[in-house]
Amino acid sequence: MRYEILKLLKEAGSDYVTGVDIGTRFGISRSAVWKHINELRSEGYEIESAPNLGYRLLSGSGRLNPFEIMNGLGTRTAGCEVVWFDEITSTNTHAAKLAAEGCSEGMTVVAGMQTHGKGRLGRSWESPAGKGIYMSVLLKPDVEPYETPVLTLAAAVAVSDAIKEATGLDTGIKWPNDLVIDGKKVCGILFEMMSEADRVSNVILGIGINYSQEPEDFPAELKDRAISLKTASEKGAVPPCTTPGSMPEFSRLSVIRAVLKQLDIVVRMVINGRTDEVLAIWKDKSVTLGREVSFTLKGVQYSGVATDITGDGKLLVECSDGVRRELLSGEVSVRGIYGYA
Amino acid sequence: MRYEILKLLKEAGSDYVTGVDIGTRFGISRSAVWKHINELRSEGYEIESAPNLGYRLLSGSGRLNPFEIMNGLGTRTAGCEVVWFDEITSTNTHAAKLAAEGCSEGMTVVAGMQTHGKGRLGRSWESPAGKGIYMSVLLKPDVEPYETPVLTLAAAVAVSDAIKEATGLDTGIKWPNDLVIDGKKVCGILFEMMSEADRVSNVILGIGINYSQEPEDFPAELKDRAISLKTASEKGAVPPCTTPGSMPEFSRLSVIRAVLKQLDIVVRMVINGRTDEVLAIWKDKSVTLGREVSFTLKGVQYSGVATDITGDGKLLVECSDGVRRELLSGEVSVRGIYGYA
Numbered sequence: 001m002r003y004e005i006l007k008l009l010k011e012a013g014s015d016y017v018t019g020v021d022i023g024t025r026f027g028i029s030r031s032a033v034w035k036h037i038n039e040l041r042s043e044g045y046e047i048e049s050a051p052n053l054g055y056r057l058l059s060g061s062g063r064l065n066p067f068e069i070m071n072g073l074g075t076r077t078a079g080c081e082v083v084w085f086d087e088i089t090s091t092n093t094h095a096a097k098l099a100a101e102g103c104s105e106g107m108t109v110v111a112g113m114q115t116h117g118k119g120r121l122g123r124s125w126e127s128p129a130g131k132g133i134y135m136s137v138l139l140k141p142d143v144e145p146y147e148t149p150v151l152t153l154a155a156a157v158a159v160s161d162a163i164k165e166a167t168g169l170d171t172g173i174k175w176p177n178d179l180v181i182d183g184k185k186v187c188g189i190l191f192e193m194m195s196e197a198d199r200v201s202n203v204i205l206g207i208g209i210n211y212s213q214e215p216e217d218f219p220a221e222l223k224d225r226a227i228s229l230k231t232a233s234e235k236g237a238v239p240p241c242t243t244p245g246s247m248p249e250f251s252r253l254s255v256i257r258a259v260l261k262q263l264d265i266v267v268r269m270v271i272n273g274r275t276d277e278v279l280a281i282w283k284d285k286s287v288t289l290g291r292e293v294s295f296t297l298k299g300v301q302y303s304g305v306a307t308d309i310t311g312d313g314k315l316l317v318e319c320s321d322g323v324r325r326e327l328l329s330g331e332v333s334v335r336g337i338y339g340y341a
Numbered sequence: 342m343r344y345e346i347l348k349l350l351k352e353a354g355s356d357y358v359t360g361v362d363i364g365t366r367f368g369i370s371r372s373a374v375w376k377h378i379n380e381l382r383s384e385g386y387e388i389e390s391a392p393n394l395g396y397r398l399l400s401g402s403g404r405l406n407p408f409e410i411m412n413g414l415g416t417r418t419a420g421c422e423v424v425w426f427d428e429i430t431s432t433n434t435h436a437a438k439l440a441a442e443g444c445s446e447g448m449t450v451v452a453g454m455q456t457h458g459k460g461r462l463g464r465s466w467e468s469p470a471g472k473g474i475y476m477s478v479l480l481k482p483d484v485e486p487y488e489t490p491v492l493t494l495a496a497a498v499a500v501s502d503a504i505k506e507a508t509g510l511d512t513g514i515k516w517p518n519d520l521v522i523d524g525k526k527v528c529g530i531l532f533e534m535m536s537e538a539d540r541v542s543n544v545i546l547g548i549g550i551n552y553s554q555e556p557e558d559f560p561a562e563l564k565d566r567a568i569s570l571k572t573a574s575e576k577g578a579v580p581p582c583t584t585p586g587s588m589p590e591f592s593r594l595s596v597i598r599a600v601l602k603q604l605d606i607v608v609r610m611v612i613n614g615r616t617d618e619v620l621a622i623w624k625d626k627s628v629t630l631g632r633e634v635s636f637t638l639k640g641v642q643y644s645g646v647a648t649d650i651t652g653d654g655k656l657l658v659e660c661s662d663g664v665r666r667e668l669l670s671g672e673v674s675v676r677g678i679y680g681y682a
Contacts, residue, residue, distance in 0.1 A: 099437075101434070122542075152538055190537070191538060192537055
């Protein structure tokens with residue numbers, strides 16, 4: 001209810017809305033209106049109350065909340081429902097639980113910090129409070145399991161586009177779906193799915209973005225391999241990631257909203273058979289193709305040059321032993337990235 | 342604690358165990374012993390208490406409970422932990438939630454009835470109270486997603502072997518994993534998995550067995566397509582599914598325990614690379630190979646003869662249009678089964 005009132009105040013812009021009008025609109029008493037206004041204030045919204053004039057919204061909240069994420073988002077599925085946690089074990093784990101309970105497609109879990117953030121291949125994801133963006137989006141795309149590798153590449157395209165939209169920063173994609181600036185990781189995507197033998201029921205995209213970490217905020221082993229949007233934008237090669245005077249949280253909000261919007265667009269392209277276009281953008285953003293890579297397959301280490309992505313999302317590598325190998329996933333080191341010299 | 346006491350009484354056989362001995366063994370007072378004994382009685386265990394002699398177990402419980410399922414099971418994973426519900430939405434859904442929370446491999450969910458039992462391909466599974474066996478087993482096999490179709494066939498082999506062990510009944514396997522007696526379905530298996538692109542994190546095997554339904558217990562549309570173990574055994578062609586004087590529940594228990602034991606054996610065979618042996622047993626039990634089948638692929642209906650199973654678990658069909666097709670999953674009608682004449 002309080003967010004309904006907030007919406008009304010937002011729509012009124014610099015005009016006042018009287019307590020009587022609000023009460024009549026929602027069929028509640030003036031003291032109930034007062035209670036909701038105070039709840040909004042305690043969430044950080046600055047609301048003026050003037051005798052005989054009513055209420056007026058002075059400034060947005062510094063806080064992220066489902067209302068600000070969803071308000072006017074205009075997506076078909078991603079972000080159609082949003083839950084926020086100050087702290088959670090893992091947004092992917094929680095999304096999996098909601099999926100098991102049969103929640104709607106587009107359900108999005110966002111958290112201020114994760115105590116057991118999950119990375120790819122069973123790894124953990126550093127998730128300190130307030131420094132990163134930790135979100136998971138549940139999708140129910142009508143695809144077969146063998147089509148999902150393309151979706152995982154599409155997710156990288158979407159988040160890269162979103163970061164560009166919200167911050168002006170260009171990111172490269174390291175196969176399959178890391179986002180990279182200056183050879184350092186700025187975003188990781190964990191693609192998980194639940195399926196029967198040939199029927200995908202749920203896809204969960206976990207997205208972790210390094211947002212405002214200073215270089216010294218990263219643990220020692222990540223220091224040379226990770227970078228935040230804040231650090232990247234301060235380098236000056238790109239527009240600043242926060243508009244003057246805005247709260248950093250506002251910008252976190254804009255990144256989250258952009259991610260949901262771009263995911264909505266790009267995933268729909270894949271479902272509608274426009275995979276080639278998505279893969280073309282992926283290749284354009286790639287910092288993997290044409291480079292020297294090394295990887296391990298069943299205990300044997302190989303190196304070679306990554307030459308292309310197949311139509312079903314595999315990485316083609318011309319190996320130094322003369323054999324062309326296709327990689328479906330796993331770990332690939334790319335020369336020039338994450339300190340692989 | 343009460344199951345620890347129960348175990349002690351079981352081990353004592355026809356001997357008495359004194360309340361003092363029990364109290365000393367577990368460091369609890371005689372009145373606490375008395376409380377636990379009464380809890381066991383309320384669960385249906387008949388326990389004699391004789392002055393100066395102590396307690397003696399007269400008969401097992403008619404009730405299913407985790408203790409009876411797990412006691413002395415001897416499996417490596419399946420059934421290492423068991424939770425029981427009188428009623429649940431779906432054992433697979435609950436297992437998925439436990440999986441998301443990071444439960445141990447082998448976790449088994451058993452229920453007396455399901456309000457939203459799940460079948461293959463998004464269908465529902467009729468789950469009336471006390472008539473069927475509804476269980477889900479969580480496994481974390483070290484396999485890649487493309488290897489999972491074999492696991493789904495292996496599960497059918499395991500449950501078929503289990504039914505044979507517990508009831509003496511022979512069941513045929515309709516591809517991929519229905520169990521069939523006299524052309525009617527006696528068991529369905531829902532294979533669900535959670536995975537990253539090339540890494541299976543959890544497999545959930547949902548097993549629904551028609552146990553004691555009379556023909557008239559099935560809804561009209563299933564009447565000619567379903568059969569229970571009870572009806573099948575009463576036909577006399579096989580040993581009775583309950584030993585004389587035993588409770589039907591005891592036999593439900595023996596089927597559940599046999600399923601866990603056989604799953605443990607067969608899944609380990611697959612993981613250890615003995616897939617060929619498992620597929621050979623599957624073929625031996627098959628009521629699909631050599632028969633006329635029909636199926637729909639991308640809206641087109643085909644018919645032909647099922648000739649073989651590939652090494653990775655696909656069904657080979659020599660279609661009437663002269664083309665050999667491989668099926669990964671989906672629905673296949675087999676002539677002579679489920680009323681397909």
